[in-house]
Amino acid sequence: MSDTVRDLLRPHDPDSLAIxxxxxxxxxxxxLNDLADATMASLNAMGVGRGDRVAIVLPNGPEMATAFITLAGCCDTAPLNPSYKEDEYxxxxxxxxxxxLVVAEGDDGPAVSAARRHGIRIARLSVPEGAAAGVFTLAAEDGAGGTAANPGPSGPDDGALVLHTSGTTSRPKIVPLLNRNVAASARHIGAIxxxxxxxxxxxxMPLFHIHGLIAAxxxxxxxxxxxxxSPGFNALQIFTWMDTAEPTWYTAVPTMHQAILSRAPRNKESVARAKLRLIRSSSSSLPPQVMTALEDTFGCPVIESxxxxEATHQMTSNPLPPAEHKAGSVGLPAGPAVRTAHETENELLAPGAIGEVVISGPNVTPGYESxxxxxxxxxxEAEGQRWFRTGDQGQFDSDGYLRIxxxxxEIINRGGEKISPLEVDDVLMDHPAVQQVVTFGMPHPKLGEEVAAAVVLREGQTAGERDLRDFAADRLADFKVPRKVIILDEIPKGATGKLQRIGLAEKLGVSG
Structure with missing residues (x-):
């Protein structure tokens, strides 16, 4: 069994296409295997080896993909968002x-400035003329050599990927992921x-994010x-890329799926030519209405994961047909063990009980660093296993499918009454004029929080705040109905395209 990133590449037909x-x-x-050998030799000659951290700041594309794969097999990679400002770097x-720091040849942006200020060495990545997709060479900017303390290929317990949590409400935490974590997750996703x-x-998907790095x-x-x-998501180019690449699947966050759907009517011939076997969605909740529209458009199953x-990406997933995939559910445990637990007590709950989702398995980080x-x-610890608390609330149905x-x-606490934003989202998404919605809590002087929703309307459709509140009032208990509905051209998103509820009231300047 392959337990390192490097081992994952070895057994395949050397003549088959990779990137x-x-x-x-x-x-x-x-x-690709030759590139992995050359990259390891280059790093070791710079004095970098197993256990050393290498930050990667590259644009989306084949070199970012191969840089991660080849470096992760011989050092600890830290991909960073190319759009960060210097203070963030x-x-x-x-x-x-x-x-x-690995950057492209000629890059003198804020990442380079930050690295120089900290005395971090810089390696320049260059692409030989006419090279195959993803082929690169690495050279130390200072031209100096070195001796790696731990040269050679990484083992299962060596670091492969290190990321930070998003840090929406506190200082970001460092999440180290080992080679065996990455290998296990890749096996789990490939199997499902x-x-x-x-x-x-x-x-x-952006390749500084775990979704693209691991799942794709x-x-x-x-x-x-x-x-x-691709060079990064672009709804105007996606159908041209489908024609060129002839993929059997793609994976994306819900906002990307919605953007693709909005362009599909203008690209009917490309849609008809598509050879998709499946579409995968992950990283935030996929509205059931979007799942149905994608399946109707492309004629293939949409698998929500x-x-x-902290789980090296995947924890649960809906299965492929003929097994049932349930809209609104994130599916069955897909690799790790998954349960619900008491939110404050270290106690696993009975099947079907609502609680905090917890996981245990070979893809789970050994723990936050320092x-x-x-x-x-x-x-x-419970029932002889070590469990990780996800921070999500969920419930398993009678078939073992998990619903978050x-x-x-993000649960809205309105004077002691708890409201799931996802429940309100699902109701408002049924309104024929609504294309996108994010329900969130806004401050209220007496209740603590009140329900609000940000909405994007479909092109050519009209609806007012009162229309949408009335629509919700016919379908929800009064305390769950948004007291404010803000209609926007675009809802603010995070760096990876995810819609973010925490902090949205402050961003939009609303209160009850």
Whole structure:
């Protein structure tokens, strides 16, 4: 069994296709393995090896995909958002203790400035003319060599990927993920999607985010399948890319799916040519209405999965047909053990009881780095296993499918009455004029919180705040009906395209 990122690449036909991109020759698995060997040799010659942290700041595309895959097999990678400001790079590189920064040749942006201020060495990534997709060379900017303390390929317990939690309400926590965590997650996702070397993923997810890195890139390569790397999500280009790449699947967050659906009527011929076997959705809740529209449009199943950074992405997933996939559910445990637990007591609950979703398995991080207080809150022992608290509230149905009722921090507490924002979202999404909705808590002087909703209307449709409140009032108990509905052209999103409830009231300047 492969328990390292490097091992995931080894067993496949060296002549089969691995990495593709627009206007570039395909990189084969043989070429990718050669690149992994060359990259390890380059890093070791710079004095970088296993256990050393290497920050990667590259644009989306084939080189970002291969840089992660090849570096993760011989050091600890820390992909960072290319759109960060210098202060953000300053914090993350310092917090991570990065030894090296990998950037594109000619990049003199804020990441480089931050690295120089901290005395972090810089390696320049360059692409040889006419090279296959993802092929690169690395050279130390200072030209100096070094001796790696721990050279050679990483083992199962060596770090592969280190990320920060989003840190919406507090200082971001460092999440170290080992080679064995990454390998386990890639196996779990590949199994649930039944991926084979005949499959091809169109990657439109950002590759500084675990969804794209693990679900799209690593999982595809682990199964001997190919991945075609876009330069980043673009709803205007997605159908051209589908025609060029001829993928059998893609994975995305719900806002991307909604943008694709909005362009589908203008691209009917491309939709008809599409050879999609499945569409995967993860990283936030997929409205059932969007699932139905995607399936009607592309004629393939939409598989909703549930993931988070601490689990190296996937925890549960809906299965492929002929098994049932349930709209509004995140499916069955898909690798790790998944249960519900008491929110404050270290006690697992009976099947069917609503509680905090907890997980245990080989894909789960060993724990937050240098943060014993956070680990004390997040991990506990029960029934002979170590469990991680996800911070999500959920409930299993009689068939064992999990339904997320909300983030515990996002549950709206209206004078002691608890409201799940997802429940209100689902109701408002049934209104024919509504394209997108995010329900959130806004401050209230007497109740503590009141219900509010931000809404984007469908093109050419009209609806007022009163219309939408009345629509909700016919379908929800009075205390769940939004007291404010804000109609927007676009709802503010996070860096990965996810809609964010926490802090939305402040961003929009609303209160009860």
């Amino acid at each position: 593709g991109a627009l206007d570039r020759p395909w990189l084969t698995f043989g070429g 300053d914090f993350y590189m310092s917090d991570l203790g990065a030894k090296l 999607l039944n991926l084979t070397p005949a499959d091809r993923c169109l990657n439109i 890139v690593t999982t595809s390569l682990a199964q001997g399948a190919s991945v075609w790397c 549930y993931g988070m950074t 943060n014993p207080a956070a680990n004390e809150k997040a991990f506990f 009722t909300g983030r515990l921090k």
